[in-house]
Amino acid sequence: MPEGFTKVSEDAHRSKDAIMQNPYGPNPADFLSNVSSFQLIESTLREGEQFANAFFSTEKKIEIAKALDEFGVDYIELTSPVASEQSRKDCEAICKLGLKAKILTHIRCHMDDARVAVETGVDGVDVVIGTSQFLRQYSHGKDMNYIAQSAVEVIEFVKSKGIEIRFSSEDSFRSDLVDLLNIYKTVDKIGVNRVGIADTVGCANPRQVYELVRTLKSVVSCDIECHFHNDTGCAIANAYTALEGGAKLIDVSVLGIGERNGITPLGGLMSRMIAADRDYVLSKYKLHKLRDLENLVAEAVQVNIPFNNPITGFCAFTHKAGIHAKAILANPSTYEILSPSDFGLTRYIHFANRLTGWNAIKSRVDQLNLHLTDEQCKEVTNKIKKLGDVRKLNIDDVDSIIKDFHADLSVPGSPMPANGSSPETKKQKTH
Amino acid sequence: MPEGFTKVSEDAHRSKDAIMQNPYGPNPADFLSNVSSFQLIESTLREGEQFANAFFSTEKKIEIAKALDEFGVDYIELTSPVASEQSRKDCEAICKLGLKAKILTHIRCHMDDARVAVETGVDGVDVVIGTSQFLRQYSHGKDMNYIAQSAVEVIEFVKSKGIEIRFSSEDSFRSDLVDLLNIYKTVDKIGVNRVGIADTVGCANPRQVYELVRTLKSVVSCDIECHFHNDTGCAIANAYTALEGGAKLIDVSVLGIGERNGITPLGGLMSRMIAADRDYVLSKYKLHKLRDLENLVAEAVQVNIPFNNPITGFCAFTHKAGIHAKAILANPSTYEILSPSDFGLTRYIHFANRLTGWNAIKSRVDQLNLHLTDEQCKEVTNKIKKLGDVRKLNIDDVDSIIKDFHADLSVPGSPMPANGSSPETKKQKTH
Numbered sequence: 001m002p003e004g005f006t007k008v009s010e011d012a013h014r015s016k017d018a019i020m021q022n023p024y025g026p027n028p029a030d031f032l033s034n035v036s037s038f039q040l041i042e043s044t045l046r047e048g049e050q051f052a053n054a055f056f057s058t059e060k061k062i063e064i065a066k067a068l069d070e071f072g073v074d075y076i077e078l079t080s081p082v083a084s085e086q087s088r089k090d091c092e093a094i095c096k097l098g099l100k101a102k103i104l105t106h107i108r109c110h111m112d113d114a115r116v117a118v119e120t121g122v123d124g125v126d127v128v129i130g131t132s133q134f135l136r137q138y139s140h141g142k143d144m145n146y147i148a149q150s151a152v153e154v155i156e157f158v159k160s161k162g163i164e165i166r167f168s169s170e171d172s173f174r175s176d177l178v179d180l181l182n183i184y185k186t187v188d189k190i191g192v193n194r195v196g197i198a199d200t201v202g203c204a205n206p207r208q209v210y211e212l213v214r215t216l217k218s219v220v221s222c223d224i225e226c227h228f229h230n231d232t233g234c235a236i237a238n239a240y241t242a243l244e245g246g247a248k249l250i251d252v253s254v255l256g257i258g259e260r261n262g263i264t265p266l267g268g269l270m271s272r273m274i275a276a277d278r279d280y281v282l283s284k285y286k287l288h289k290l291r292d293l294e295n296l297v298a299e300a301v302q303v304n305i306p307f308n309n310p311i312t313g314f315c316a317f318t319h320k321a322g323i324h325a326k327a328i329l330a331n332p333s334t335y336e337i338l339s340p341s342d343f344g345l346t347r348y349i350h351f352a353n354r355l356t357g358w359n360a361i362k363s364r365v366d367q368l369n370l371h372l373t374d375e376q377c378k379e380v381t382n383k384i385k386k387l388g389d390v391r392k393l394n395i396d397d398v399d400s401i402i403k404d405f406h407a408d409l410s411v412p413g414s415p416m417p418a419n420g421s422s423p424e425t426k427k428q429k430t431h
Numbered sequence: 432m433p434e435g436f437t438k439v440s441e442d443a444h445r446s447k448d449a450i451m452q453n454p455y456g457p458n459p460a461d462f463l464s465n466v467s468s469f470q471l472i473e474s475t476l477r478e479g480e481q482f483a484n485a486f487f488s489t490e491k492k493i494e495i496a497k498a499l500d501e502f503g504v505d506y507i508e509l510t511s512p513v514a515s516e517q518s519r520k521d522c523e524a525i526c527k528l529g530l531k532a533k534i535l536t537h538i539r540c541h542m543d544d545a546r547v548a549v550e551t552g553v554d555g556v557d558v559v560i561g562t563s564q565f566l567r568q569y570s571h572g573k574d575m576n577y578i579a580q581s582a583v584e585v586i587e588f589v590k591s592k593g594i595e596i597r598f599s600s601e602d603s604f605r606s607d608l609v610d611l612l613n614i615y616k617t618v619d620k621i622g623v624n625r626v627g628i629a630d631t632v633g634c635a636n637p638r639q640v641y642e643l644v645r646t647l648k649s650v651v652s653c654d655i656e657c658h659f660h661n662d663t664g665c666a667i668a669n670a671y672t673a674l675e676g677g678a679k680l681i682d683v684s685v686l687g688i689g690e691r692n693g694i695t696p697l698g699g700l701m702s703r704m705i706a707a708d709r710d711y712v713l714s715k716y717k718l719h720k721l722r723d724l725e726n727l728v729a730e731a732v733q734v735n736i737p738f739n740n741p742i743t744g745f746c747a748f749t750h751k752a753g754i755h756a757k758a759i760l761a762n763p764s765t766y767e768i769l770s771p772s773d774f775g776l777t778r779y780i781h782f783a784n785r786l787t788g789w790n791a792i793k794s795r796v797d798q799l800n801l802h803l804t805d806e807q808c809k810e811v812t813n814k815i816k817k818l819g820d821v822r823k824l825n826i827d828d829v830d831s832i833i834k835d836f837h838a839d840l841s842v843p844g845s846p847m848p849a850n851g852s853s854p855e856t857k858k859q860k861t862h
Contacts, residue, residue, distance in 0.1 A: 241637055308693050
């Protein structure tokens with residue numbers, strides 16, 4: 001525990017009711033919303049392998065796959081078996097683990113890739129092809145007719161093997177809407193299991209996402225999966241809004257690792273979803289395992305957990321300003337939409353600083369088993385704020401000031417402190 | 432530069448047109464949108480001071496205020512002068528700097544605080560009071576009538592001093608809508624400069640934000656300011672959606688530092704806004720100073736820049752997978768919505784890994800001033816992928832493989848390489 005902080009125990013005021021009263025969960029008017037029935041496609045072992053720092057050995061991949069499975073993700077997506085020889089072997093090895101999560105692999109929309117993928121033992125294949133003008137011109141150079149033909153061939157082949165198949169466009173938000181809807185309608189008709197929307201460059205914003213998903217929902221009958229990059233910081237919000245619009249599955253990775261600065265992070269999405277439907281999230285996912293899972297992956301790719309990470313950032317449940325501390329002590333729901341105990345974590349009040357208030361100090365006085373009146377607490381708080389103006393404080397600084405103040409009350413001429421410590425106490429302390 | 436990466440120079444393909452073609456900027460149908468006319472209220476020296484790790488000396492505050500001013504923020508918000516004696520002195524000192532940015536201080540909705548605030552020399556005062564049932568019950572214990580009376584008294588007092596005044600509710604998204612609209616209408620009538628919506632607990636999601644801002648916009652004629660905490664990862668998206676709905680000002684802090692895991696980050700919001708209206712953002716804010724500004728604050732509060740930070744995260748412009756690298760080499764806009772050069776930063780292709788493709792390797796071959804055919808590049812790429820299956824690679828590994836491959840082509844019986852290096856070259860190298 002960092003210096004200058006104190007743990008705050010769970011409070012009886014924190015109850016399910018406090019969260020249920022929040023009118024800002026899923027909107028009951030959104031009949032298409034899957035906010036309370038979403039699924040996770042966990043892509044740390046595919047998108048995450050595209051993170052600059054990632055090199056996963058076979059053993060590490062298996063360790064991560066097992067940890068994801070224990071957390072409760074619905075699908076685990078793996079790097080294409082044609083990326084390299086070892087990628088194919090690792091894919092086969094993970095398929096043989098017998099995990100509860102379904103195993104997917106992610107390939108280009110090519111028969112060459114599909115023929116290899118269906119032999120690995122996966123439960124499903126995710127195919128992707130660029131549909132934006134940018135990608136059609138500078139990546140594969142194909143037109144929409146060619147894309148549709150390839151898609152139909154690959155989908156029918158994969159389905160013939162009794163394996164799930166998803167078709168996704170790439171860079172969907174910079175693709176022509178009519179082209180997109182045409183190809184989604186085509187693949188839906190031949191029985192694709194899911195269609196995917198991908199914000200490959202991280203340009204989408206929530207209202208666009210909502211509109212595109214709602215429109216697509218009116219065109220296809222299969223499930224909709226969404227994949228959001230985080231270049232402009234909207235990957236969590238876009239995922240949430242996609243679910244509101246009728247998408248069913250969200251691609252995530254641990255800490256969001258992926259190309260560039262990554263995609264929707266698993267933990268961040270959990271923070272958003274638990275605020276919307278706590279019961280559903282708690283029923284499906286083992287949130288207490290989140291921190292260990294993040295630490296496992298962070299260590300594997302040699303990064304630190306960001307200081308401001310949702311849920312597991314070191315200060316995610318730390319309250320500092322006086323008015324915040326006061327209200328949190330009375331009822332944590334005043335300044336918390338998430339309950340740290342849902343994640344096996346703890347709340348802190350940071351009272352050793354110049355922004356502190358007398359309510360936080362009074363709480364510390366009580367913890368020290370001392371007794372001061374409210375007026376006395378206000379007085380000692382002023383002393384603490386004065387020192388906090390001069391330098392950074394830690395708990396010991398504050399405790400010394402409180403104890404000295406308390407002891408001074410015991411000398412002759414001062415009112416006796418309520419716990420009855422005598423002038424001798426002061427003497428013993430100062431000598 | 433980390434190992435295994437290569438810089439990629441700016442490409443002629445990258446042009447303003449490439450961004451302008453993006454149909455997913457501000458929606459022209461949104462007449463109320465301020466996406467192209469927003470302002471920033473920078474709160475590193477107020478909200479940021481409530482970050483667990485923050486202790487800013489007077490000198491550090493002045494250094495940060497000057498850096499924010501040079502960056503071009505519209506307002507700088509400071510801690511309440513009643514928080515502590517030094518807080519008041521620092522506020523006065525910053526007001527005397529003669530910055531272009533307007534200086535604000537942030538106080539409770541009390542006459543006691545207002546009387547001190549107006550004497551500091553600030554250009555404006557931001558007042559806030561909790562309006563949610565939670566805060567009314569567990570924080571100040573006042574009813575809406577009392578809140579309205581206090582607000583009117585404080586606003587009229589501050590206005591009488593010729594100083595800007597903002598009135599904000601706190602925890603707005605868990606407040607009663609009718610209560611909220613009532614009080615905003617009241618303060619608008621008496622001439623408040625701005626009203627504020629605050630997602631104090633970080634519970635709001637984008638569509639709620641849009642609806643509340645649109646509704647409020649129909650009730651008040653003054654500007655609307657928004658403040659979003661990031662507990663559920665939506666602070667950037669909520670800010671953007673608020674601007675779409677007609678809000679004009681967004682509260683930000685450097686790296687988002689603030690209570691718990693903070694608020695909308697300055698850099699993250701810049702990434703979102705430049706994708707929407709590059710000309711406006713470049714005309715107002717000195718984006719080349721972003722990295723230094725973030726480093727200044729990160730050092731002051733002893734945190735690291737998160738690995739996945741928008742724009743300045745170490746891998747924000749690093750491309751890895753083979754198909755990404757290929758397209759980026761042809762035209763960076765294929766996989767980038769942001770141009771690193773706008774921020775004085777550089778793009779990298781990570782080619783030293785098993786996911787690499789022959790286009791990235793061919794680019795490296797060219798950089799090494801060697802000459803290989805496409806077929807030869809594919810062959811050497813396979814060698815690189817094989818080694819990449821076994822361990823993490825760095826640039827030297829890849830360069831050695833390429834150079835050895837190239838040299839082997841020069842031995843008798845192999846076709847002569849195009850650059851005409853002779854068998855002697857090989858000999859010299861191996862001896």
